[in-house]
Amino acid sequence: MASPARPRSGAGTAPPTSTSGEASALIAARIDRVPTGRFHIRLASIVGGGTFFDGFDAISLAVVLPLVVATFGIDFSQAGLIVSAGHLGQFLGALVIGALSDRIGRRLAFISCLAVFGALAIGCALATSADSLLVFRLLQGIGLGAEVPIAATLVNEYLGRRNRGRFSVVYQSLFTWGLFFAPLIALLLIPRMEPEAVWRTLLGLGALPLVVAVVAWFTLPESARWLADKGRLDEAEHHVARLEQSATSAGRTLPEPEVVAAATVHRPARLRELFEAPYGSRTLVLGIIWFSTFFVTYGFTVWLPSLYVSIGGLVPTRSLLLTVILGAVQVAMCYVVASLVERLGRRRVFMTGFAIAGVGALFGFVNIDLLDNSSWPVLFATGVIMTIGIILPTVSLYMYTSELYPTRMRGFASSSASSLARVASILSPSIFGYLLNGHGGAGAIFAILAGFCVVGLVTMAVGGIETRNRALEEISA
Numbered sequence: 375m376a377s378p379a380r381p382r383s384g385a386g387t388a389p390p391t392s393t394s395g396e397a398s399a400l401i402a403a404r405i406d407r408v409p410t411g412r413f414h415i416r417l418a419s420i421v422g423g424g425t426f427f428d429g430f431d432a433i434s435l436a437v438v439l440p441l442v443v444a445t446f447g448i449d450f451s452q453a454g455l456i457v458s459a460g461h462l463g464q465f466l467g468a469l470v471i472g473a474l475s476d477r478i479g480r481r482l483a484f485i486s487c488l489a490v491f492g493a494l495a496i497g498c499a500l501a502t503s504a505d506s507l508l509v510f511r512l513l514q515g516i517g518l519g520a521e522v523p524i525a526a527t528l529v530n531e532y533l534g535r536r537n538r539g540r541f542s543v544v545y546q547s548l549f550t551w552g553l554f555f556a557p558l559i560a561l562l563l564i565p566r567m568e569p570e571a572v573w574r575t576l577l578g579l580g581a582l583p584l585v586v587a588v589v590a591w592f593t594l595p596e597s598a599r600w601l602a603d604k605g606r607l608d609e610a611e612h613h614v615a616r617l618e619q620s621a622t623s624a625g626r627t628l629p630e631p632e633v634v635a636a637a638t639v640h641r642p643a644r645l646r647e648l649f650e651a652p653y654g655s656r657t658l659v660l661g662i663i664w665f666s667t668f669f670v671t672y673g674f675t676v677w678l679p680s681l682y683v684s685i686g687g688l689v690p691t692r693s694l695l696l697t698v699i700l701g702a703v704q705v706a707m708c709y710v711v712a713s714l715v716e717r718l719g720r721r722r723v724f725m726t727g728f729a730i731a732g733v734g735a736l737f738g739f740v741n742i743d744l745l746d747n748s749s750w751p752v753l754f755a756t757g758v759i760m761t762i763g764i765i766l767p768t769v770s771l772y773m774y775t776s777e778l779y780p781t782r783m784r785g786f787a788s789s790s791a792s793s794l795a796r797v798a799s800i801l802s803p804s805i806f807g808y809l810l811n812g813h814g815g816a817g818a819i820f821a822i823l824a825g826f827c828v829v830g831l832v833t834m835a836v837g838g839i840e841t842r843n844r845a846l847e848e849i850s851a
Contacts, residue, residue, distance in 0.1 A: 396633075398602035401610050402847050403631035405598060405617065410537045413620035417532060418541075420594050421525040422548040423586035424488050428521045429552025431491055431580040435460060435498075435511065436676065437557045437697075438573035440690070445570045446504040454807070456508045458800050463515020465796035471520035472789020476782060480528035481596040483785070487524060488587035490517030495580030514580075519796060522549060523788040526772035531599040531781065532617065535845045539715040542773040547708035550769065554701035561694050599846070603781040647783060648790070656778045659837040660791045663724070664775075666830035667767045668795035670731060670760070670823050673802040675700075678757050681816055686750030696754055700761050707765040719842040720774050724834045727766025732827030734759030735820045743817030756820065767830065777841040780850040 435442070435457060443453050467487070475483035494514035501507035529545055530538060556576065563572045598617070601610035621628060648657045678700075682693040715723050738756035741747045772788065779787040806819045841849050 397607050398599075398610075399633045399847065400631060401598055401602040401607070401614055402845065403633045404614050405532060406534045406845050407629050407631050408534055408617050408621050409626060410533070410541050411621050411624055411626065413617045414529075414532060414541060416593075417595065418529055418545045420586070420590050421484060421528060422545060424484065424521050424583055424590070425525050425546070426548045426552040427580060427583045427586070428491070428518055429549035430556050431495060431514070431552075431577075431583075432460075432464075432518055433553050433556045434560075434576050434580060437560045437694075438576055441569045441573040442504075442507070445573070446507075448504045452504055454804070456504065456511055457803070459508045459512040460515040460518070461796050461799045463512040464519030464799075465515075465793050467516035467519030468523065468789040468793035468796065471516070472523060472793075473786040475520070475524045475527070475785030475789070476600075479596050479600055480524055480531070480785065481590070481594050483524050484521065484528060484594070485587050485590050487517040487521035488583040488590065490514070491521065492517075492581050492583035492587060495577060495583075498580070499574045499578035519793065520789055523772055523775075523792045524785060527776045527785050527788050528597050530773055530776045531597040531784070531846070535843055537716075538777075539720070539770075539773060539842060540712050543708060543712040543715055543769055546769050546772060547705065547712070550701075550704045550708050550765075554698070554705050557694055557697045557701060561691075561698060564691070564694075597781075599781045645786075648787060653779060653787075655837060656839065657787075657791070659833055659839075660775055660778070661794055662833045663767065663830055663838075664771060664791050664794040665798050666728075666826045666833070667764065667771060668798040669802045669826050670735075670764050670830075671768055672799045673806055673819065673823050673826075674735075674757060674760055676803045677806055677810065677819065678753065681748075681753050682750050684810075685748045685816060686753050688750045696750075696757075700757055703758060703761050704765050707762055708769050711766050711769050715770060716842060719840050720770065720777075721834055721838040721840050723770055724767045724774075724838065725831050727763045727768075728827045728831035728834070730763025730766070731760045732763070732824045732831070734761075734763055735824035735827060738820035739817050739824060742815070742820065748816060753816075760823070763827075774841065777844075777846060777849050778839065781846070784850075 439453055439457070442456070443449070467490075471483055471487060474486075491514045494510050494517070497510035498507060498514060501510055526542070526546065530542055533541055559579070560572060560576055563575060567575065595613045595616070596609065598610040598613040601607070601613070618628060647653055679693045679697050682688040682696060683690055688696070711723065718726070734756055737759060738752070741752045741756070772792065775788045775791045776784055805822075809815065809818050809822075839849070
């Protein structure tokens with residue numbers, strides 16, 4: 375294994391470990407020099423299992439909602455309350471467990487999330503009434519809301535600055551695979567089972583993260599950056615040494631670590647730091663980007679399957695098939711984003727995505743309201759264009775958010791920013807449901823979505839920070 379030689383900085387050579395802060399900075403510099411390899415793949419494989427099922431569980435109820443409605447004899451307003459309860463739980467979980475991840479560590483917080491949403495999936499599958507399903511879904515959301523930002527934070531804290539974007543986006547694609555497989559499995563189950571058995575089976579599959587939690591308990595490393603920030607330097611050294619050994623055993627030659635940020639003073643994170651300089655402007659920009667991105671995402675993905683049937687003239691099974699195809703487009707686009715995020719940079723990727731999604735929304739508005747053409751091919755084409763565009767910021771946001779804050783507050787900052795996606799997921803379907811109920815129609819929906827795409831694009835253009843090829847400690851200094 376290559377020994378960690380004396381670090382270099384732009385101002386000269388820093389002492390290796392004379393203080394806890396300098397030792398922490400050196401740990402980060404050693405991580406930054408290691409290229410992506412087997413250690414990262416093992417890490418992503420463990421947390422990726424949770425992220426896959428997070429996406430699967432997050433969309434599963436929406437996929438089988440009509441079957442749930444038929445089983446319990448409820449109307450769509452009651453069904454909407456069940457969906458909203460899940461999003462409310464995700465909002466609370468993102469804030470509470472996200473804050474805990476900065477105190478108890480990424481590893482334990484991640485495992486707790488898996489245990490919560492895996493166990494509650496069993497309750498959802500066995501629910502005996504609409505009310506009990508609502509309660510189980512609310513509680514399950516607490517784990518669902520925090521898992522993805524915590525997992526993304528843990529992965530990003532082990533990635534070097536030169537490969538962080540590409541690898542992080544590829545890892546994040548596992549969430550999209552979960553979104554893809556939920557409607558696909560439902561499509562395969564519907565001809566083979568009774569309707570009630572279909573939705574109970576699909577929700578019950580959400581218990582599989584309990585297996586991932588057991589594996590993670592025995593194999594998942596804690597974030598070395600977090601350990602070093604807490605002064606637990608021996609443990610951080612152990613994990614970084616494993617990371618370096620994994621690289622050198624694969625024939626990689628590691629350069630000397632370069633400390634690019636001044637030594638930090640260890641102190642607990644404070645909530646108000648999110649809104650003070652230098653992080654206040656970042657928090658504002660991220661808040662707008664998160665809300666705009668997921669207002670658009672939920673605005674058309676939740677209602678598009680219904681629009682295929684109600685105004686496009688398709689039968690429900692065909693509508694579900696088109697939903698699966700859009701899921702495949704999402705998955706494919708994740709790997710396109712991974713190839714672009716280091717070439718174009720974060721800001722250009724976000725702005726390009728908002729621009730394309732805005733064009734798709736305008737296409738839908740013009741055809742529906744101006745040309746009076748609301749056929750399913752027009753709706754599907756609108757969905758494809760918007761999906762291609764909005765996936766660019768969607769799949770990059772967790773990585774980008776975790777890059778903008780220091781280790782001591784990265785978990786809570788990432789989770790609280792992502793909680794705005796939950797707010798959007800509650801407001802967007804409700805607002806658009808009102809519009810579809812004789813107050814503007816589908817054309818108005820796409821006009822509003824185009825407006826939010828413009829908001830996201832302008833916000834990133836004016837206030838976005840480029841983080842490509844920069845160390846986490848440099849960005850957050």
